[in-house]
Amino acid sequence: MSSPQAIAHSFNKILHAPRNTTKARSSTDVEDCLKKLRRLILVDGIPSAADPTLRPRIWKILLRVHDAPSNTFLEYVGRGPCEVREKIRNDTFRTLATDRGFKERVREDMLVRLLDAFVWRSQDRQDCQQLGFTYVQGMNVLAAPFLYTMPSELEAFFCFSKFIEECCPLYVQPTLEGVHRGLKLLDRCLKIVDPELYAYLRSKNLSAEIYAFPSVLTLCACTPPLNQVLQLWDFLLAFGVHLNILCVIAQLLLMRDEVMSSSGPMRLLRTFPPLEALPVIGIAVTLVRDLPPELYDELVKHPYEVRKT
Incomplete structure (x- = not known):
């Protein structure tokens, strides 16, 4: 090795x-x-x-962030609070609140500043984007890894913006459309890869909407420790955020025996065990082979493809 x-x-x-x-x-x-x-x-x-220095450089390459013009970011910051500042402040103070390392490196004002700037940017770009953006629930947690990883707020802002706008735009629409689609896909995938576990959870009236919402909404960033979240995100940024659905299933499979032997599995599922990135990634990769091509195609597209009405 x-x-x-x-x-x-x-x-x-x-x-x-x-x-x-x-x-x-x-x-x-x-x-x-x-x-x-x-x-x-x-x-x-x-x-x-x-x-x-590797992770920030690699994340920028994977996201194709080549330019980070400081004057653009400073102009957004200079505009001050955006129209949803109060909503932002209601969430930012509790972002990864139990992680001391995160709190030491990322102050709340950094999160607020980045999210304010993102809302201003989105307002300016309305005419050239298929989807509009504002601040929505969960965005604070999605911004956290970028502020923790990048050497500057400037680079974190441009990486976060590219990530939201291109990798998972449907996850941050006001209706959280991509998140809800992801949760339905999680149920469908679990039914195929482990029908017994799926049936047991359904017998307890547990769908992914009930137990997996935080993990899908935040791409597992809500499950500590942060160093394992970053390792998982290396994988998701490299191969696609759609694979987070299979990473959540992988976490279920790692606690399968406990869940199956529990008369009240929601007690276990309310807080997932500490994240272990390597086994989760290993299982997720193998699960890809078990899915029918049509279902996997839906999985790939669900974070970003707008359905025709």
């Missing part, structure tokens, strides 16, 4: 490769780089302890 230093060297080799040539990077070069990064993330994970 390679050491964290050796793995970090492999990542850096990929990240630095384009700088060794005078030619501009072609789209083929970029895709080749992304393919190599994704493979390393899946096989070895990002060794952030060996090189703390």
